Amino acid sequence: xxxxxxFEYFAPTTVRQALALAxxxxxxxxxxxxxxxxxxxxxxxxxxxxVLIDLNRIKGLEYIKEAGKWIRIGAMTRHNAIASSKVxxxxxxxxxxxxxxxxxxxxxxxxxxxxSLAHADPAGDWGSVLIALRGLVQxxxxxxxxxxxxxxxxxxxxxxxxxxxxxxxxxxxxxPPRRSGGAYVKLERRAGDFAIAAAAVQLTLDNNDRIxxxxxxxxxxxxxxxxxxxxxxxxxxxxxxxxVVEEAxxxxxxxxxxxxxxxxxSQDYKRAxxxxxxxxxxxxxxxxxxxxx
Amino acid sequence: xxxxxxxLTVNGRRVSCPVEPRKLLVNFIxxxxxxxxxxxxxxxxxxxxCTVILxxxxxxxxxxxxxxxxxGELLTIEGLAENGELHPIQKAFWENHxxxxxxxxxxxxxxxxxxxKQDPNPTGEVVRNMLSGNICRCTGYQNIIxxxxxxxxxxx
Numbered sequence: 001x002x003x004x005x006x007f008e009y010f011a012p013t014t015v016r017q018a019l020a021l022a023x024x025x026x027x028x029x030x031x032x033x034x035x036x037x038x039x040x041x042x043x044x045x046x047x048x049x050x051v052l053i054d055l056n057r058i059k060g061l062e063y064i065k066e067a068g069k070w071i072r073i074g075a076m077t078r079h080n081a082i083a084s085s086k087v088x089x090x091x092x093x094x095x096x097x098x099x100x101x102x103x104x105x106x107x108x109x110x111x112x113x114x115x116s117l118a119h120a121d122p123a124g125d126w127g128s129v130l131i132a133l134r135g136l137v138q139x140x141x142x143x144x145x146x147x148x149x150x151x152x153x154x155x156x157x158x159x160x161x162x163x164x165x166x167x168x169x170x171x172x173x174x175x176p177p178r179r180s181g182g183a184y185v186k187l188e189r190r191a192g193d194f195a196i197a198a199a200a201v202q203l204t205l206d207n208n209d210r211i212x213x214x215x216x217x218x219x220x221x222x223x224x225x226x227x228x229x230x231x232x233x234x235x236x237x238x239x240x241x242x243x244v245v246e247e248a249x250x251x252x253x254x255x256x257x258x259x260x261x262x263x264x265x266s267q268d269y270k271r272a273x274x275x276x277x278x279x280x281x282x283x284x285x286x287x288x289x290x291x292x293x
Numbered sequence: 294x295x296x297x298x299x300x301l302t303v304n305g306r307r308v309s310c311p312v313e314p315r316k317l318l319v320n321f322i323x324x325x326x327x328x329x330x331x332x333x334x335x336x337x338x339x340x341x342x343c344t345v346i347l348x349x350x351x352x353x354x355x356x357x358x359x360x361x362x363x364x365g366e367l368l369t370i371e372g373l374a375e376n377g378e379l380h381p382i383q384k385a386f387w388e389n390h391x392x393x394x395x396x397x398x399x400x401x402x403x404x405x406x407x408x409x410k411q412d413p414n415p416t417g418e419v420v421r422n423m424l425s426g427n428i429c430r431c432t433g434y435q436n437i438i439x440x441x442x443x444x445x446x447x448x449x
Contacts (some may be wrong), residue, residue, distance in 0.1 A: 003315070006313070008314070009360055011295075106341060106426045107353070191422075192425050272295065
């Protein structure tokens with residue numbers, strides 16, 4: 001039977017208490033959100049905090065609400081709450097589509113969007129979706145809160161832009177305008193596994209059917225979730241013809257930085273899949289922006 | 294590190310028990326509560342054999358600490374039968390031969406229980422999706438899906 005290393009455990013009920021504890025145990029503590037990555041890592045000895053600060057007793061960090069031009073999602077919102085959110089199904093269905101592809105139902109009942117982002121796994125799904133949506137991460141520390149663009153949030157694999165003692169408290173996405181569509185297309189070895197590769201695309205068409213704006217995020221295709229900058233440039237201002245979409249998908253593959261994974265495919269295979277998945281996601285997003293499924 | 298006393302409701306019964314913070318919920322259920330119907334399978338969060346219902350949601354009890362259940366409401370496979378009568382899901386598993394070795398069964402049944410609370414009339418596809426976090430190594434999936442659909446019909 002697997003026994004975890006000992007640790008001290010605290011279950012604060014406010015963000016302020018949680019931050020005070022993190023400061024007191026600076027460098028030796030970890031925040032526990034849904035625990036669906038942290039606990040498995042502790043079992044494997046990949047993480048062994050002396051102090052665990054459980055965020056699950058904090059009230060007011062689980063919400064999804066529309067506020068002005070933004071949709072605001074509390075950091076402790078479970079994947080399953082996102083999967084069943086009416087607001088998101090209507091305004092940003094890519095969030096619902098992605099939530100339903102994370103882990104498995106039991107994992108989605110516990111796992112949180114904030115915890116997943118803080119884990120900064122390049123195979124994580126939320127990073128790519130937020131890149132596509134151009135989302136923001138609210139980071140709170142003892143001195144207050146700041147908003148960080150998702151593009152600046154991932155420093156490296158498993159390294160978020162969070163200083164010791166800082167906490168994600170909210171995720172914000174700009175509410176997509178009309179004639180918008182998105183898709184998250186993920187390739188897995190089997191249901192519930194990490195992505196071999198995945199592509200998130202969110203775009204808006206103008207009245208002439210040209211792509212007014214587009215965001216493309218890639219999963220498991222580099223040291224962090226990546227933005228396919230060149231592919232976005234190729235699409236912007238263009239009609240989404242088969243040729244343009246093909247060119248963009250090839251560009252996304254070229255700018256991806258996959259590494260060979262002994263379990264989930266070689267560098268070449270992943271790069272080839274980057275093109276396929278990006279192409280599918282663009283085509284689905286376009287179809288949805290036009291009002292189709 | 295020192296143990297702390299947690300209090301929770303287990304299958305309708307109030308329980309207080311000292312636990313070390315590092316103890317996983319699955320081990321607390323099996324060792325401290327003696328409820329060995331919840332199975333400890335892969336210990337990696339993959340297999341779903343340890344699925345229980347905590348505060349109305351299905352969770353993998355190897356991926357949660359016992360202290361996190363403090364003040365909560367826990368339902369395990371032992372809590373399903375009432376007055377010696379098997380729960381309709383248990384009956385359906387029996388009648389549809391939805392188990393061979395039986396190791397994965399408690400997890401499947403608890404996940405099916407949660408699923409049918411969410412969606413009393415699921416399609417076969419929904420059942421497949423919602424059971425995707427549970428693994429059966431006797432390859433009995435077809436009969437498991439049949440059993441869950443049969444239970445759904447019975448419970449409606």
